[in-house]
Amino acid sequence: xxxAIRAISIAILSIALLSCIFAEFVAPNHYxxxxxxxxxxxxxxxxxxxxxxxxRDRFARLVYGSRVSFxxxxxxxxxxVLLAEIIGGLAGYVGGVWKSAAMAVTDLVLSMPWLFLLITxxxxxxxxxxxxxxxxxxxxxxxxxxxxxxxxxxCSAGTQIRQSGYVLQAQAAGCRGWRxxxxxxxxxxxxxxxxxxxxxxxxxILAEANLGLLGLGISEPLPSWGGMLRELENYSALRSEPWRxxxxxxxxxxxxxxxxxxxxxxxxxxxx
Amino acid sequence: MKFALKTFWMAAVLLLATINSSAQGNELRFVLHAxxxxxxxxxxxxxxxxxxRYLTGGVLIRLNRKSQKLEPELATNWKxxxxxxxxxxxxxxxxxxxxxxxxxxxxxxxxxxRLMDPAVHSPTGDAFRSSSGTVTTQVSGKxxxxxxxxxxxxxxxxxxxxxxxxxxxxxxxxxxxxxPFMVGEYHPGSYLLLKRNPHYWKQDAGGRRLPLLxxxxxDIQQNRDTETLRFQRGDIDLINSLDTDYFNRLLxxxxxxxxxxxxxxxxxxxxxxxxxxxxxxxxxxxxxxxTNFRRAIAHATNRDDISRLVFSGHARPASGPVSVANKFxxxxxxxxxxxxxxxxxxxxxxxxxxxxxxxxxDKDGHPVEFSxxxxxxxxxxxxxxxxxxxxxxxxxxxxNIVTLDFPSLIxxxxxxxxxxxxxxxxxxxxxxxxxxxxxxxxxxxxxxxxPSQKSPATQWEADIDKLMRQQASSTxxxxxxxxxxxxxxxxxxxxxFLYLVTKNALAAISPKVKNAEPTVLRPQTYWNIEKIAVQxx
Numbered sequence: 001x002x003x004a005i006r007a008i009s010i011a012i013l014s015i016a017l018l019s020c021i022f023a024e025f026v027a028p029n030h031y032x033x034x035x036x037x038x039x040x041x042x043x044x045x046x047x048x049x050x051x052x053x054x055x056r057d058r059f060a061r062l063v064y065g066s067r068v069s070f071x072x073x074x075x076x077x078x079x080x081v082l083l084a085e086i087i088g089g090l091a092g093y094v095g096g097v098w099k100s101a102a103m104a105v106t107d108l109v110l111s112m113p114w115l116f117l118l119i120t121x122x123x124x125x126x127x128x129x130x131x132x133x134x135x136x137x138x139x140x141x142x143x144x145x146x147x148x149x150x151x152x153x154x155c156s157a158g159t160q161i162r163q164s165g166y167v168l169q170a171q172a173a174g175c176r177g178w179r180x181x182x183x184x185x186x187x188x189x190x191x192x193x194x195x196x197x198x199x200x201x202x203x204x205i206l207a208e209a210n211l212g213l214l215g216l217g218i219s220e221p222l223p224s225w226g227g228m229l230r231e232l233e234n235y236s237a238l239r240s241e242p243w244r245x246x247x248x249x250x251x252x253x254x255x256x257x258x259x260x261x262x263x264x265x266x267x268x269x270x271x272x
Numbered sequence: 273m274k275f276a277l278k279t280f281w282m283a284a285v286l287l288l289a290t291i292n293s294s295a296q297g298n299e300l301r302f303v304l305h306a307x308x309x310x311x312x313x314x315x316x317x318x319x320x321x322x323x324x325r326y327l328t329g330g331v332l333i334r335l336n337r338k339s340q341k342l343e344p345e346l347a348t349n350w351k352x353x354x355x356x357x358x359x360x361x362x363x364x365x366x367x368x369x370x371x372x373x374x375x376x377x378x379x380x381x382x383x384x385x386r387l388m389d390p391a392v393h394s395p396t397g398d399a400f401r402s403s404s405g406t407v408t409t410q411v412s413g414k415x416x417x418x419x420x421x422x423x424x425x426x427x428x429x430x431x432x433x434x435x436x437x438x439x440x441x442x443x444x445x446x447x448x449x450x451x452p453f454m455v456g457e458y459h460p461g462s463y464l465l466l467k468r469n470p471h472y473w474k475q476d477a478g479g480r481r482l483p484l485l486x487x488x489x490x491d492i493q494q495n496r497d498t499e500t501l502r503f504q505r506g507d508i509d510l511i512n513s514l515d516t517d518y519f520n521r522l523l524x525x526x527x528x529x530x531x532x533x534x535x536x537x538x539x540x541x542x543x544x545x546x547x548x549x550x551x552x553x554x555x556x557x558x559x560x561x562x563t564n565f566r567r568a569i570a571h572a573t574n575r576d577d578i579s580r581l582v583f584s585g586h587a588r589p590a591s592g593p594v595s596v597a598n599k600f601x602x603x604x605x606x607x608x609x610x611x612x613x614x615x616x617x618x619x620x621x622x623x624x625x626x627x628x629x630x631x632x633x634d635k636d637g638h639p640v641e642f643s644x645x646x647x648x649x650x651x652x653x654x655x656x657x658x659x660x661x662x663x664x665x666x667x668x669x670x671x672n673i674v675t676l677d678f679p680s681l682i683x684x685x686x687x688x689x690x691x692x693x694x695x696x697x698x699x700x701x702x703x704x705x706x707x708x709x710x711x712x713x714x715x716x717x718x719x720x721x722x723p724s725q726k727s728p729a730t731q732w733e734a735d736i737d738k739l740m741r742q743q744a745s746s747t748x749x750x751x752x753x754x755x756x757x758x759x760x761x762x763x764x765x766x767x768x769f770l771y772l773v774t775k776n777a778l779a780a781i782s783p784k785v786k787n788a789e790p791t792v793l794r795p796q797t798y799w800n801i802e803k804i805a806v807q808x809x
Contacts, residue, residue: 034662039581054581054658123680127643127691128672216648220658220673230651233497233517240524 002260009257016254020067027060032221042241049243052231061223062246068224069205069254072139077200079143081150081193085186088151092158093185103155109148114207117145119216131222138211138218142204150196157192161185202255209251225251298486300785300798300806302510303493303502308464311455312446313436314387314394320492326795327466327488329436330450332361332380333429337791337799340599340703342429346375346437346450346473356424356747363415368471369439369448377417381409382440384419399431399706426744426752427704452483452802464490474802483802484787500780503529509785509806510797514778516583516652522780529780532586535597536777536792537700539590540656542573542644542693542770546722546729550689555638559623560692566767568619570609574663579773582655586778590771592760593711597774597792598703601753603760608771616667632668641670642692645684648675653695656772660695685720694720695772701794705743705756712740712759721768732766782806 019026029047035055043050049058091102121141129137161167162185170184205225211217212226220227228247238244308320316325332347344350347361367375387397388407400407405422412418425431442448447455449469456467466488474482491508493499500518502508504525514522514530522530544560545552559565575589589608594601617627624635632640644660646653654675661671676684684691700707710718714725714733728734736759743755763769777792786805790797798804 032662034659036577036581053655119677120680123676127645127674128641130672134672134674214649216675216677219675220654220661233651 005260009260012253012257013261016066016250017070019063020070023060023063023067027057027063029057029060031056031060031064031223033057040241043243049246050241056221058228058243058246061228062225062250065223065225065228065247066250066254068135068218068222069208072135073201073204073208074197076139076143076146076204077197079140080146080200080204081197083144083147084150084154084196085189085193087147088154089158089186089189090181091151092155092160093162093181095159095162099155099159103152106148106151106155109145110152112145114145115210115214118142118211119214122216129219131219134219135222135224138208139204142207146200146204146207150200153196154189154192157189158185161188198258198261202258205251205255298484298806299489300485300487300510300804301489301491301508302512302798303499303508304464304490305494305496305499307460307492313438314383314392314396317395323490323795324455324464324466325434325436326451327453327798327801328449328451328455328469330367330375331433331435332363332437333432335430335433335703335793337793337796338789340793342433347432350429350432352428352747354747356426356428357422358418358420359428360416360418363417364473365415367450367473369442369444369450370454370469370471371439371442371444371448372471373439373442373448375437375439375450376414377411379437379440380417380419381411383435383438384409386438387435396434399434400425400428424745424747426706426746427749428747430704453485453488456487461492463492466490472802476803484805485801488801503780503782506782506784509782510788511780512794512796512798514780516586516778519586519778519780520584526780529782531779531781531790533777533779533790533792533796535588535595535774537595537597537703538777539593539595539698539700539774540578540587540653540695540772541590541698542569542656542660542695542772543721543768544569544642544693545685545689545691546768547689548722548729550691552690552692555634555636556642556692559634559640559642562623563766564619564622565625566770567609568616568625568667569664570767570770571612571619572616572663572667573609573660573770573772574611575608575772576611577663578656578659581659582652583773583775586776587773588776590774592764592771593698593708593769594705594756594760595700595774597777598700600749601703601705601756603757605757606760606764613666620667627668630668631670639670640668641672643672643674644693644695645674645676645681645691646695647678647681653697657695686717686723697775703793705740705752705759709740709744712736730766732762736762 033056035051037055038051039053039055041047041051047057047059049062052058052061087102088106091099118141125137167180167184170180175183208217208224209226209229212224213229217226218224225247229251231244232238232248304320304323306318306320308324309318310316310321311324313325313329316322330346332345333350334343334345336343346364346367348364350359350361352359361380363377363380369375384407386392387394388400400421407422408420410418437450438446439448452469452472453466454469455464457465468483468486472482476482496515496518499508499511500521503511503522519530544566546557546561548557550557579585579587579589591606591608592603594603596602620632625632625640634640644657646657654673657673661673664671685694710716713719714728714737717723719725722729728737739755739759743752746752777796779790779797781788781790781797784807786807787800787803788797789800791799793799
C-alpha cells in the first residue's frame with residue numbers, strides 16, 4: 001500500500017517538476033499579460049483555469065508559480081541545511097563551550113516569531129528590486145531563518161558520532177581536527193542532512209504561501225502559490241468558480257507527496 | 273372549569289407577554305470593528321467610540337446626512353456674528369438628560385469649558401482653536417448662549433454636529449446623555465448594549481416618542497469575513513462601508529440587502545516622493561518634482577480599468593481631492609485626466625525623456641525605473657498597483673511593486689522618506705475643506721509629497737497655502753467656495769496627488785430594518801437612528 005502511495009507521490013512530483021521545467025510549452029500564455037477585457041473568465045481552451053481579476057491566465061500563473069516554488073524552496077532548503085550542519089553538526093562534534101553557545105543561539109532563533117522577523121527584515125530591504133530578486137531574497141530569508149530546528153538534531157547526532165567507536169579509533173590512529181570532521185563525522189551526518197532537506201522543502205513552500213497570503217510574498221507580477229491562494233479569500237466566488245481551488249489542490253498534493261516520499265527515502269539513507 | 277379558566281388566563285398573559293416582547297424587543301444589531309477607546313464624547317478619536325458618540329450624544333446643530341444641510345437639534349436656532357467670531361444659540365426647552373436632569377444653557381457653557389480645557393486635550397476641541405486666545409461662553413437667561421472665539425472660525429455652525437452636550441449637574445457626568453440611546457451594558461471584547469433613552473426629547477410626526485428601537489447591540493468583531501457571514505445568517509442587521517468583494521458576495525447570496533449608494537467621499541490616491549533630502553537618487557527626485565512627469569503619469573494611468581477591474585464598477589475615475597458626493601465643495605469644472613498614452617509621451621518629451629527600444633530614458637540616459645509602495649494585505653491597492661505597473665510599462669517605465677506592513681510604510685512616508693511612490697486611500701469624514709488643512713498647507717506634516725516645509729518649495733504650493741488660509745478665515749461661503757475651487761484647480765494642474773478613483777459607498781441592510789435611509793456620508797446606514805425600527809424580532 002505504502003509503495004503504491006509512494007509511487008503516486010513520485011509521479012505527482014515528477015509531473016509538477018516537468019511542468020515547471022517546460023513551463024513555456026505547457027502554458028503558452030505569459031503569466032503577467034493582462035487581458036483586461038477577459039477578467040474573471042471561466043476555464044476555456046484559451047485559458048485552461050480561467051483568468052483572474054486582472055485578466056491574467058490562471059493556469060500560466062500556476063505553472064510559473066510552481067517553477068518559483070520548486071526552484072527556490074529546494075535552494076533555500078539546501079542553504080538552511082548547510083547552515084544547520086555548520087552550526088549544529090560542528091557544535092555537536094566540538095562540544096564544550098562552543099556547543100553551549102551554538103545551542104543558545106539555536107534556541108534563541110527557535111523562540112523567535114519567524115513571521116514577524118521575516119516581515120521586519122523584508123521591510124528593511126531596498127525597494128527597487130525586480131520581482132525575481134524579491135523571490136530570491138524571500139527564499140534566502142527563509143533559509144537563513146529556517147536552520148535552527150535542523151541544527152538541534154545535527155548537534156545531537158554530532159555528539160553521538162563524536163562518542164562512537166569508529167571516531168575514537170580514528171582519533172587513536174592520530175586523525176584529528178578538520179580531517180576527522182570531514183572524513184569521519186560529516187559523511188555520517190549525510191542521511192540526517194538529506195532527511196532534513198526533504199522536510200525543509202515543503203516547509204519553505206508553505207512559508208512562502210503564508211507570506212503570500214499576507215500580501216508580503218513575491219512581488220507582482222511574478223506569480224507564486226501564496227499569491228494565488230489569496231484568491232481563496234473570496235469564498236463566495238469559490239462556489240461558482242471552483243477552479244480557483246487549483247492552487248490549493250496543487251499545494252496540498254505537492255506537500256503531501258513530499259511527506260510520502262520522505263520516510264522511505266530517509267530510511268533507506270539511514271540504512272545505507 | 274376553574275383549571276380551564278386558569279389555563280386560559282395563563283395563556284393570555286403569555287401571549288400578551290410575547291406580543292409585548294416582540295414590540296419592545298426591537299433590537300438592532302451591528303458590528304464594531306474594534307473596542308471603543310472611550311465613552312467620553314469629547315475625547316473621541318477612534319471609529320468605534322465615534323459610533324457610540326453618534327448614537328448616544330445630543331448635539332445642538334446636526335448635519336442632515338441626506339440633504340447635507342444643517343438642522344436645528346438641541347438648539348432651536350442659531351446666528352453666526354458678522355465677524356465670524358461669535359455664534360448665538362437658542363436652547364430647546366423641556367429637554368432632559370437620560371437620568372432626568374434638565375438640560376439648560378449652563379450645560380452648553382460647561383461643555384465648552386471642558387472642550388477647550390487644555391488639560392483635557394480634546395481632539396474635537398481642536399477645530400475651534402483657530403488662533404491663540406480663549407473661547408468664552410456667555411449665558412443669557414435659561415435658553416440663550418453666546419460663544420465667542422478669539423478669531424473667525426470658518427463654517428463654525430457645522431462644527432457643532434460633533435459637539436455632544438454634557439451635563440454640568442448630573443452625578444452621572446458623561447454617562448448622562450441627550451441622544452436617543454444610552455450605554456446599558458458593556459462587556460469588553462464581546463459586546464456593547466445601548467438602551468433606549470427614556471427621556472429622549474424627539475417625537476415623530478404621529479406624536480410617537482422616539483427612538484423606535486429599544487436597544488442596539490454592538491458586537492465587537494474585527495474580522496470582516498465573519499461580519500459578512502453573520503449578516504448572511506441574520507445575526508446582524510447592518511454593515512457600513514462594505515468592500516467590493518464582500519458586496520459582490522452578498523449581491524449573489526442576498527441581492528435585496530445590499531445597496532450601492534454612489535460615490536463616497538473616499539478616494540484612492542497615488543503620489544511621488546518630492547522630498548529633496550530623501551535618500552533616493554537626485555535624478556529621480558528631479559523626475560518626481562517635474563509637473564510634466566506627473567501629468568504624463570496621470571494621462572498614462574487607465575482609471576476606468578481600475579474602476580472596472582479592481583472595484584467591479586463600484587467606483588469612478590476621480591478628478592481631484594473632493595468627491596462629487598460633496599455637493600457644495602465639489603468643483604464640477606474639473607474632469608478626470610483622460611487615458612491617453614500619446615499625450616503622456618508628449619509631456620515626457622517636454623522634459624527630454626525618450627524611448628530607447630522598450631526602455632524609457634531621461635535626458636541623461638537613466639532608465640526610468642521606480643518602486644511603488646502600498647500597504648500589504650489590501651488586495652484592492654495591490655491590484656491598482658499591478659494595473660499601473662502594466663500601464664506604465666507601455667511607456668517603457670519599469671515599476672516595482674513593494675507591499676509593506678503598515679508601520680513600515682508609515683515610517684517610510686513620514687520619517688525616513690525612503691520611498692519613491694506610494695498608493696494609499698484618502699478617508700474623508702467631513703465635507704468642509706478645513707478638514708484638509710493639514711494636507712494642503714506646505715508646512716504641515718501631512719503634506720505627503722513634501723511635508724513640513726519651512727517655506728513653500730514652489731509657487732503653486734505658496735498659492736495653495738494662501739488660498740487655504742483665505743477660505744479658512746472667511747465666513748462667506750461664496751468666497752470660501754471660490755478659494756477652494758481654485759485650490760482644486762491647482763491640484764489638478766500640478767498633480768501632487770494623482771487621484772485614481774472615488775470609491776462608491778457600499779452598504780448592507782437587512783430587509784428587517786425599516787425606515788433606513790442610507791447615505792454616502794458617515795454613518796451611512798444609521799444616521800437617522802431614532803427613526804429606524806427592526807421588524808420580526
